[in-house]
Amino acid sequence: MFKKSRFQEIILGNARVFSEIERSRILFSAGTIVVYILISLLFLAYDIYLGYPSSLFVYLPFVLLFGFALYLLRLGKYDAGRSVLLVALNFFVYIVMSSIPEDSMSAIFYLSIIVVEYVLMGHDQKFRLFSLLSLTFALYLLDSFVDFSLLPTREYDESTLQVNKIVDFVLCVVGVLMTIKLLIDYLQDIIAERTRTNEELKQLNNELDRYSYTITHDLKGPIHSMLNLIQLTSIDKVNRDHYLDTMGQSLQNLWGLIEDVSEQARTRNFEVKKEEFNISETAEVIWELIRHAPEAKGIDLILDMPRDLQVVTDKRRIIGMLNNLITNSIRYHDKAKIKRFIKVSGRVDNGWLHLSVEDNGSGIEPEFQDKVFDMFYRASNIMGGSGLGLFTVKESVDKLSGEIVLDSTFGKGTIFRVKIPLES
Template sequence: MPAPTLTSGPAPELLQTLFDVSLTGVILFRPVYEPGAGAAITDLAYVRLNPAAQRMLQLPEVPEHTFLTLYPRASETGIFAFYRDTFLSGQAGRYDVNYQHDGLDNYFHLAAQRAGELLVVSFTDTSDHDRSAAEQALRESQAREKAARATAESQQKRLREVLMELPALIACFTGPSHIYDFVNPSYQQLFPDRMLLGNPLREALPELVRQNFLELFDEVYRTGVPFYGTELEARGDYHGEGYLTYRYFNVYLQALRDEQGRINGLLNFGYDVTEQVRARHKSTEAQQQVLILNEELSATNEELMASNEEIQANNAELLHSQQQLNLLNQELESRVLQRTLALLRAQNEAERQRARLENFFMQAPASICILDGPELVFELVNPAYQQLFPGRRLLGLPLLEALPELRGHQVWHTLQQVYRTGHTHEETGLLIPVAPYEGGPLHDFYFNYIQQARTNEDGQVDGVLVFAFEVTEQVKARHAAEASAWQLRVVTDALPVLIGYIDHEGRYRFANKAYESWFNQKPEQLLGREVREVIGEEAFSQVQHYFNRALAGEALQFSARMPYREDFVRYIHTSYVPDLRDGEVAGFFTLVTDVTEQELARQQVQDLNDELRARNDELHATNHQLRHINIDLDNFIYAASHDLKSPITNIEGLLQVLQEHLPPGSPQHPDVAPILAMMQDSVLRFKRTIDDLSDVTKLQKEHDLPSTDVALADVVEDVRLDLQPLLSQTGGQLLLELQDCPSVSFSTKNLRSVVYNLLSNALKFRHAERVPLVRISCRQVDGFTVLSVQDNGLGLEQSQQAELFTMFRRLHTHVDGTGIGLYMVKRSVENAGGHVEVESVPGVGSTFSVFFKRG
């Protein structure tokens, strides 16, 4: 069956949404044709660009200039040819190109598909990513491909010019409706007032419907068997005469095939032989008139004999009869002369038509030769045939003497068979290795050809007529397409998604390897089988509604639970994309993704959510109790710290008394002094811990205290003065960017503590290899005033950042501290409705951002 094309037809609102949110660039083009008959596509006009395409190409939604105006180098890079050929073929296509012209230097993945009178282009731009080795290789190879592409386009243009200039009648049709796709001027001149291009044959020439021509076209399209008819009679309104007249044509119909070898159109190659046929009819009428004249002469002779008898009976009447006979003879001679001249003129006209036919034969674009006798001597070779062998002599030589490399080849055997049996032989895409030049190397050429016997007047075969087309490029392209199809199969088989194509009868026409693990059958075993049979009645009932909508032309997505078998139930997410051809739904693509794990996880999450809601209710019930417990704990900490101050003060006094009474440098106890120093240090740390606990308790108790408007710049300046000794010691610098910093609603005491902790930490945890540099700035963000302190110090690992604001947690031990400062910063800011964020890179530095809630 023909290769399916991907055509989407979602609801307008869904299509608009997809068009707008797609991260892939999408362009809608309308072809621009050259004026006149057989018009070719010369450019593309922009209809619309989606936002992604506008961003990638820096173009408006509807550019006023055409594609080649904006990107003139698109022709030589093959992009324009790709768009044009994709539109004309109606098949989906892909093209990868590294475009380094017209202000672009990007690697593009292009995909195109015709949709009615528009061309839809989808593309991605890899300019934000490092180029892969394949892309780099493509860049290097594109320069080499440009020259070859330019040559190919020049040859294509020349071939089109030749077809347009030929006197033969040439037209190409696409699809089973036989839509005119190409018409040369000779063909168009037969119907000057008809619009042929783009219209089906039935509508463009309705008078042919009753003459069985459509059945002939359908038969060639269906079977692929070429048809050649001579002097076919066709009634039509030729040259806009306003009434039907008879004309005669020699017609050759050849099926056209796509890259996969499937028939997608017809070639109609013919000649108008009306004048030759009419001349032959006139010649036949002249011969009939001569026969009539002979009969009249015979009758006249009989009359003369009767007259002679009467002359013998009556001499007087003889003279009179003789005179009448002389007059009659003169009249007869005149009539015979006139008839003879008319016959000669008819013969001359027939000869002239024969010469004209031979001239047409020599100008035909097909390669044609006539081989004479059992040795198949080249009797006639037209220029197209001779051009295949520009450096070899053919005329007058037997086939195997002129082309000895054909000995033993299939083409030689079939020629002998045609000469022996008289049966016509046809080949499609046959490989024939031949040497274009005498003594040169063999080159592989592929041909479509017909070998037809020629008979003499006795009906005996005396030669063979060969009618051939060289299709080397088409065959190589088909081989390349087959390789691409194989690559596509490899790619789809590697995907975990079930990818298939279902025809309008509900049967699988394509299935990738993912189907095998679900249905225990090879993909090729599914082809031709109904979906209902493969997936089972119960599963089919879950998707039948969507199935029917897709066959009606609707593109859709849905999720479903699919009980394929008793022991095999899957949750799926599916996309159906209809395949529209000439307004009819040929089938649809199906992409099935297994979402069973996600669905089961979703159900588990739902169960957890229900459980969490129940626990949340319990938490609300205990939250009040926890608040009271926190207050009791704060009171306990405050009381404990207050009660511990007295004994620790006594211990500190006893240590001082002990140091005063110990003799200095006592040899009996050399370790006493170090031990006393450690005890004194422990007492000092214990006192600082008690003070920190008191500060934490005070901070908690101040949670509900009213805030006042405090000028951030004043507080920062006050802290800077307090830190001046540390700045001098370290050589550090403070860069203040607070000119636009407003007041914040905060406790003045707590705000000073926040600023002091952040600035002192930035100086204390400095990097050993550079002078401290601290930048203080202010900005407004979504209802918050943000104070940022950026340093170039030690920085923090990601794991350290998670423990940064934990009470009594110290991440660097080479600097004195209790690990309470940042905890108090975070607690006091959060108590006022704000929060603290940190960004840090080890060895580079850190940035602390304090978000103060405004008003």
């Protein structure tokens, strides 16, 4: 079966369409152009067959105009392409209909043009739509009341006239059916978009519920522990310093949770802002900021990327990704291994930025690997963390239209591979 995507590839080439509704309009415009080019050539061949070679100078300019409208669509100039198409279509129908006897149902052609104009322009271009509708109505009046034609006036006998009426009717029905099909596509696309919106709202509500439950749970635990410890400091003064250290650790955990939630909210809300930067220097700065943490002691960084690796993408999100992935590797390192390392690799290939963060840590058990990007998921409560780090990484990758893949072997280590499209 011939699909719309295949038609778009053949007729429109690499023209980029940003929504399904706009895609339907553009494909309908392109289809209309193709149909009228074929009709023009058919009418031209018929006139030459009847002995009217002068029709070549009438039909050929319209073939060129329709071709120019298609060329504009291929360039992505959709408004201009539609305007050229509809103006040319109006004059094409007028010139052809003005050469046919009045009682040949020419009005139905103008009616079909009005329907096409209304669908292709829509409510968002009211002035242009009104101008086109006025042009169609003016040409219809001119055709009906002024005896003028660029083409030779046809003289039909009664039987030919009846056949011509049937042909006119069939052509108009095909045009109206094409337009109705477009309207149905519109409705389907609108329903699909609203369905996606409803699904997104459901997902956001579920995430909000999980936010509320998890944050409440994670806040209650440390606060409850500190309240008990405060009571113990007044009872057991010998171990007061130990209790204070424990309370300090609890406060530190709370602070980490607040920071992770704040970072996730910022990452989700700010728009993509692309800029040029050196990603190798960026990775070194991130490591320098976190390598002095107690849990990072004894871990070596291996930087496997060109020193002059310049990229154009969202620097803030790349920093957040690398920071979260490196921090995650530190958190789940294997203390039993003598040589512990984190390897950050990077390269650019065919317009894609390839990044990977590899470690020889504890790895992730196979049954948990499909959950690591879920909100608030923690592979181990012993290791701490809010469970938002990898979720934030996945959101950032999706925001940049990229891909992320996990490759982990339990007991040996983990590799996170990221692909991000770059500016051409």
